Amino acid sequence: MFIPGSRAYVRTIVAAQMLAQLGAFALPALLPDYIARWRLTATEAGWLVGIFFAAYVAAVPLLLALTDRLPVRRIYLLGTGLTTLSHLGFAFIADGFWLGMIFRILAGVGWAGTYMTGLKGLADHLEGTAQSRAVSLHAAGVGISGAGSFAIAGLMAGLAGPNAAFLLAAVTAGCAFGIAVLMMPDSATVDTPASGALLDYRPVFRDRAAMAWIAGYTVHTWEMAVLRAWGVTFFATVIAWHGSPWWLPDPTLLFTLAGLVGVLVSVTGNETAQHWGRRQVVLLAMTVAAVLSLTAGWTAAISAPLAVLVVLFWNAAIYLDSSALTAGTVQAADPKLRGATMGLHSMCGYAGGFIGPPLAGLILDALGPDSTIGWGFAFGHLAAITLAGLALLQRLGRTGIPAVPVRAIG
Numbered sequence: 001m002f003i004p005g006s007r008a009y010v011r012t013i014v015a016a017q018m019l020a021q022l023g024a025f026a027l028p029a030l031l032p033d034y035i036a037r038w039r040l041t042a043t044e045a046g047w048l049v050g051i052f053f054a055a056y057v058a059a060v061p062l063l064l065a066l067t068d069r070l071p072v073r074r075i076y077l078l079g080t081g082l083t084t085l086s087h088l089g090f091a092f093i094a095d096g097f098w099l100g101m102i103f104r105i106l107a108g109v110g111w112a113g114t115y116m117t118g119l120k121g122l123a124d125h126l127e128g129t130a131q132s133r134a135v136s137l138h139a140a141g142v143g144i145s146g147a148g149s150f151a152i153a154g155l156m157a158g159l160a161g162p163n164a165a166f167l168l169a170a171v172t173a174g175c176a177f178g179i180a181v182l183m184m185p186d187s188a189t190v191d192t193p194a195s196g197a198l199l200d201y202r203p204v205f206r207d208r209a210a211m212a213w214i215a216g217y218t219v220h221t222w223e224m225a226v227l228r229a230w231g232v233t234f235f236a237t238v239i240a241w242h243g244s245p246w247w248l249p250d251p252t253l254l255f256t257l258a259g260l261v262g263v264l265v266s267v268t269g270n271e272t273a274q275h276w277g278r279r280q281v282v283l284l285a286m287t288v289a290a291v292l293s294l295t296a297g298w299t300a301a302i303s304a305p306l307a308v309l310v311v312l313f314w315n316a317a318i319y320l321d322s323s324a325l326t327a328g329t330v331q332a333a334d335p336k337l338r339g340a341t342m343g344l345h346s347m348c349g350y351a352g353g354f355i356g357p358p359l360a361g362l363i364l365d366a367l368g369p370d371s372t373i374g375w376g377f378a379f380g381h382l383a384a385i386t387l388a389g390l391a392l393l394q395r396l397g398r399t400g401i402p403a404v405p406v407r408a409i410g
Contacts, residue, residue, distance in 0.1 A: 056111055223386055
């Protein structure tokens with residue numbers, strides 16, 4: 001077993017997180033196929049994507065707060081085990097909207113016990129710049145795996161059908177379970193567990209610094225969830241309208257490339273925040289993302305290459321503050337309440353992720369999934385959401401967030 005906090009341990013946990021995440025976006029990647037096979041409306045398709053986030057929101061407060069009292073390993077094993085079962089169910093049992101919803105709920109609960117739990121298992125053994133960079137490495141690993149899940153799902157579906165994509169996801173999540181069994185310590189990660197009620201978030205709500213980052217993360221995840229849910233379908237729709245030049249990859253590969261570019265941008269954004277300051281990076285990222293969200297859907301009327309280019313830039317803008325927001329919450333948290341703080345961070349963020357995809361689907365159903373105006377408003381409404389979140393972050397940050405870069409106080 002590697003020593004917790006060592007570079008080898010950090011790399012091992014990040015590898016487990018990547019394996020657990022490898023099937024996370026199989027459904028969005030194959031959404032056009034499932035819409036046709038299961039005869040789904042856009043709203044129903046949005047619910048299948050969004051219910052994952054709703055289940056996450058419901059489960060993560062309890063599961064992550066428990067990591068302030070129990071060994072992280074136990075919660076992580078529960079999470080990766082449920083993730084494995086959810087993919088198996090989608091591969092062999094689900095045959096329509098309602099059964100699909102059940103297994104998507106199971107997947108959301110599984111990820112609630114895996115994502116921030118694994119991150120906390122890293123953060124509790126590190127401090128300062130080392131902690132911030134471990135958070136960034138974790139975000140990069142999960143981002144690479146999530147991006148790759150689009151192309152892998154598309155490849156597996158092309159070779160052996162959609163069920164094969166979920167079967168592979170179950171195998172990789174099972175490997176993450178095995179890594180946790182072998183490598184994670186079965187001991188508490190803080191010397192003095194937090195006192196008080198298990199789900200008492202009042203101390204976290206009083207922490208203005210943490211709440212500022214949580215507000216930013218909420219709208220960040222809302223926007224990212226919409227683009228991840230509907231990006232492949234948008235590309236497929238635009239290509240169906242205008243055709244595609246020979247050099248343009250297929251939609252699932254395009255979104256994998258978008259995700260990989262996003263990971264590079266995310267790591268760069270966090271490193272830039274070390275020197276320039278987190279608030280400045282977040283202000284830039286959210287402002288640019290708001291402008292591009294207003295533009296992206298309307299490019300469908302012009303050409304596929306233009307639509308792809310704008311979405312790629314929009315995706316990069318969303319990712320720019322991803323690591324910076326999470327690292328801000330981790331560093332602002334009281335160490336004895338870090339699990340609860342990160343639980344609230346995830347809960348609020350994924351609440352945005354739950355609302356976004358079904359709302360975008362509702363807009364598409366109302367205005368037409370095969371119309372430019374439908375896509376224009378489905379993506380464009382995010383500008384108002386993003387700017388509102390930015391305003392709240394700035395207001396809370398006036399008294400809660402140091403104006404100097406994190407490196408200067410680490």
